Amino acid sequence: MHQRDLVRKAWAEAGLYDTKDAKLKQFLKHVDDTPLDCWPELIELARTKYPEYLEKLVTPIWNIGDKLLRLNLIRNSELTQPNEKKLARKLARQLRPERDVLELRAAIREAPIEVLDELVKKKGIPDPLKKMLDERRAELKRRKS
DSSP states (O other), rough: OOOHHHHHHHHHHGGGOOOHHHHHHHHHHHHHHHTTTTTHHHHHHHHOGGGGGGHHHHHHHHHHHHHHHHHHHHHHTTTTSHHHHHHHHHHHHHTTTTOOHHHHHHHHHHHHHHHHHHHHHHHHOOOHHHHHHHHHHHHHHHHHH
């Protein structure tokens, strides 16, 4: 319930509840009317019926900075989908190694090479994570060839 309240607050602050867009209102109403839906169900609904709103829905949640919400987003991403991969690259650029260690670790485990290429550019990644990142990139490159 706490996560749901945080998400609704983030969407309200981002102005999503003030939208004139009927389709987006329909999704928000669904979220409000079905409090027992869990994250995988809501993410799948957004992915299949509302893909054009992905960035509008995810960015305010990400910007809260809540570790558990961010990890849920990372773990439930379908990074074979071009729009989700593009958004993941954008969010990866926002990660700060000094405060976002959990998100970095999850991204390294889950992300495709394009997202990892964004992460490798970051300065200040702790040595154990840098090693993990380098190993994961090498593994993905081996698989690709």
